[in-house]
Amino acid sequence: MMNSIFWLIPISSLIALSFAWIFFKSMMKESEGTDKMKEIAQHVREGAMAYLSSQYKVVGKVFLVLVVLLGVLAYMGVQNPFVPIAFLTGGFFSGLCGYLGMKTATYASARAANGASNSLNRGLKVAFRSGAVMGMVVVGFGLLDIALWFYFLNEVVFTPDHLVNGFSFLGLDFVHAGTTEHHKMVEITATMLTFGMGASTQALFARVGGGIYTKAADVGADLVGKVEAGIPEDDPRNPATIADNVGDNVGDVAGMGADLYESYCGSILATAALGAALPGLTGDIQMKAVMAPMIVAAIGILLSVVGVFMVRTKESATQKNLLNALLIGTGGSSVLILIALAVLAYFDWITWGIFGSVIAGLAAGVIIGQGTEYYTSDEYKPTQGIAGQAVQGHATTIIDGIAVGMFSTWIPVVTIVAGIIAAFGFAGGFTSFSQGVYGIGFAAVGMLSTLGITLATDAFGPIADNAGGNAEMAHLPKEVRERTDALDMLGNTTAATGKGFAIGSAALTAMALLAAYMEEIRLWLGKVPEKGQAFLEATGLTSFADANIKDFVSYYDLSLFNPMLLGGLFIGAMMAFVFCAMTMKAVGRAAGAMVEEVRRQFREIAGIMEGTATPEYAKCVAISTKGAQREMIVPSLLAIIVPILIGLILGVAGVVGLLAGGLTAGFTLAVMLNNAGGAWDNAKKYIEKGHHGGKGSEAHKAGVTGDTVGDPFKDTSGPSLNILIKLMTMVSVVMAGLTVAYSIFG
Numbered sequence: 001m002m003n004s005i006f007w008l009i010p011i012s013s014l015i016a017l018s019f020a021w022i023f024f025k026s027m028m029k030e031s032e033g034t035d036k037m038k039e040i041a042q043h044v045r046e047g048a049m050a051y052l053s054s055q056y057k058v059v060g061k062v063f064l065v066l067v068v069l070l071g072v073l074a075y076m077g078v079q080n081p082f083v084p085i086a087f088l089t090g091g092f093f094s095g096l097c098g099y100l101g102m103k104t105a106t107y108a109s110a111r112a113a114n115g116a117s118n119s120l121n122r123g124l125k126v127a128f129r130s131g132a133v134m135g136m137v138v139v140g141f142g143l144l145d146i147a148l149w150f151y152f153l154n155e156v157v158f159t160p161d162h163l164v165n166g167f168s169f170l171g172l173d174f175v176h177a178g179t180t181e182h183h184k185m186v187e188i189t190a191t192m193l194t195f196g197m198g199a200s201t202q203a204l205f206a207r208v209g210g211g212i213y214t215k216a217a218d219v220g221a222d223l224v225g226k227v228e229a230g231i232p233e234d235d236p237r238n239p240a241t242i243a244d245n246v247g248d249n250v251g252d253v254a255g256m257g258a259d260l261y262e263s264y265c266g267s268i269l270a271t272a273a274l275g276a277a278l279p280g281l282t283g284d285i286q287m288k289a290v291m292a293p294m295i296v297a298a299i300g301i302l303l304s305v306v307g308v309f310m311v312r313t314k315e316s317a318t319q320k321n322l323l324n325a326l327l328i329g330t331g332g333s334s335v336l337i338l339i340a341l342a343v344l345a346y347f348d349w350i351t352w353g354i355f356g357s358v359i360a361g362l363a364a365g366v367i368i369g370q371g372t373e374y375y376t377s378d379e380y381k382p383t384q385g386i387a388g389q390a391v392q393g394h395a396t397t398i399i400d401g402i403a404v405g406m407f408s409t410w411i412p413v414v415t416i417v418a419g420i421i422a423a424f425g426f427a428g429g430f431t432s433f434s435q436g437v438y439g440i441g442f443a444a445v446g447m448l449s450t451l452g453i454t455l456a457t458d459a460f461g462p463i464a465d466n467a468g469g470n471a472e473m474a475h476l477p478k479e480v481r482e483r484t485d486a487l488d489m490l491g492n493t494t495a496a497t498g499k500g501f502a503i504g505s506a507a508l509t510a511m512a513l514l515a516a517y518m519e520e521i522r523l524w525l526g527k528v529p530e531k532g533q534a535f536l537e538a539t540g541l542t543s544f545a546d547a548n549i550k551d552f553v554s555y556y557d558l559s560l561f562n563p564m565l566l567g568g569l570f571i572g573a574m575m576a577f578v579f580c581a582m583t584m585k586a587v588g589r590a591a592g593a594m595v596e597e598v599r600r601q602f603r604e605i606a607g608i609m610e611g612t613a614t615p616e617y618a619k620c621v622a623i624s625t626k627g628a629q630r631e632m633i634v635p636s637l638l639a640i641i642v643p644i645l646i647g648l649i650l651g652v653a654g655v656v657g658l659l660a661g662g663l664t665a666g667f668t669l670a671v672m673l674n675n676a677g678g679a680w681d682n683a684k685k686y687i688e689k690g691h692h693g694g695k696g697s698e699a700h701k702a703g704v705t706g707d708t709v710g711d712p713f714k715d716t717s718g719p720s721l722n723i724l725i726k727l728m729t730m731v732s733v734v735m736a737g738l739t740v741a742y743s744i745f746g
Helices: 002-006 008-028 035-076 083-118 120-157 160-165 181-193 195-228 241-276 283-308 319-346 352-376 381-390 394-407 410-426 433-448 451-473 478-525 529-539 549-555 563-604 617-631 633-688 698-734 736-742
Strands: 167-169 172-175
Touching (some): 002 008, 002 120, 002 283, 008 083, 008 120, 008 283, 035 083, 035 195, 035 241, 035 451, 083 120, 083 181, 083 195, 083 451, 083 478, 120 181, 120 283, 181 195, 181 241, 181 283, 181 478, 195 241, 195 563, 195 633, 195 698, 241 283, 241 433, 241 478, 241 617, 241 698, 283 433, 283 451, 319 352, 352 381, 352 394, 352 433, 381 394, 381 633, 381 698, 394 698, 410 433, 410 478, 410 633, 433 478, 433 549, 451 478, 478 529, 478 549, 478 633, 478 736, 563 633, 563 698, 617 633, 633 698, 633 736
Antiparallel strands (some): 167 172
16 A cells, blocks of 8 residues: 555656646747747847856866765765765756756747737746746656655665665665664655755755846846936847846746755655654554655645646736736645645544644745735835835835835744744644654645645746847837736736745745754764763663654753854854845846946947947856856855854754754845845836836836845845755755764764
């Protein structure tokens, strides 16, 4: 029975990949429009692929160094020998998802613009189904990677013979002779958890590099084109226009895909690891606890496919109608997943308490999303208020935007606190701590279970944005641009909502990973004899199997009165701000070079403003590419190096403090940056609709300034923070053996 149900996991992942292929082929059958539309799309496609090729070369070198480091640690006996391979597979599939999603997006933009020439619904359908390719490859490859590792470890490595006699890999002991069935599952899930570090590392480079690229181009295009030259957005006379359109793909498609791939995998793997470590579980009961999050994810894939086919609208649709069309798809999938989970609870695959935890996670995701929409959509007072302040000037626009972003944090923070407590309580955490943290992990799994369609609504945004750019540069009729603008504005709202959703899921996933970190410490204490013996003597226990979380809290003094933990807490909070500062300054430097290049071309190339000369688009693409590659390395490596150093110097208590500080400060700061940036963007668009003087007015110029300041807020620093939170946790989990064996304090 258990073996039969397992096959639902890889089958569902293959179904997702099949539909990704179907949606891609369906999009490719659509007409790309006029020769001019095809030419523009080709420029964007070449720029995006050139950037991605350059980025993967840099990331490949970093991965090579890290694989060697992990191999050395395995040889020293403080690392699992399968970790280097798991690390590579996580990074490979994360990068592959970004590549496939971006390739689809660059082929879809002209086709979406051409679809909008026929009708709004056709434009929506082409853009959304193309975005669904990104959603389906992320969940498909993510779950397939998990299924393959689980099968390999459970059926090939941890065989009954290996449990009795032990098993070595590359001359390193992996399965110790006499390993119990319960401990076997703990080892399997701990090994699988580590490939999340590869996914997180790749995701951070994709997010940071893509964010720097897109915002350098966007800021340069806006400041010189819109403000100084007074030409429209996406005007073909602007030399930075192609680079700006390329940036939408590398940042908001490839970057977002890699980001949510590691969130998706991290939530499933952390929950499976917590399920394996539940005390007293053996045999099929333990197997159910491990496989349940994978089964829920598999069902979520099938229901996401259903949700994609539910999205459609009418030609006369308003902005609210368009948003409702997407909500029918995402909301319908969420309702269906609850019904499926109720069936699983009825057949004892999960408890009714876990069902309640999932409801808590889903409800938190919906509330955070709706709160984000309220503070970023131009249909509501916060964004309209920023547009009103733009009448007073640039300074008041910036002040009000920052204030809106700061104030908007209360809904997500209160919601995530309530969600964590509810998920913990429903799962029985107030009587069994282990069950409670398992419930928190399941809340994250529930929130991300329908990621296939949720990510489709996010990836749809940059496709619609590029479609508008294509329509503008190809001089299509005014009504086409109006339709693409309606889709683009919808994309801004869904992108802001998606980022709120991503950071909410990151908070729950990081909480589950923090609990998994303590289980990893338990595992390594049993493998480092002198440290393990000291723990047993101090606690009076005879076996690590008897230890619970309270024993570790007491032994490592995980209280605020421990200076190691308090020090880690401050450093974790500081990391969020330093990381944001580094990424923002990186955007500023790259954007400065872009501004100078655009000004040079306007100054030196005669005929650009008259439309008789062609700008040198390639030079602007090269500036963004070079700037992103140079600037992404230090912030990304910081997220890997700091947890290792804190573990070696401040020990387990310092790491727990680091992760807690990074989680709380990073979550709040990310929400503020995300919402402030989204509100500024839509305030500018609100003015462009004709309010407060419309395009070209002084209020519009102030709105453009707010949008420009908000660009690195919402598209570089903010979205990167949720990966920073999870990557620091993942690195801590993977390096737990090093911390246990060699930490100076504790």
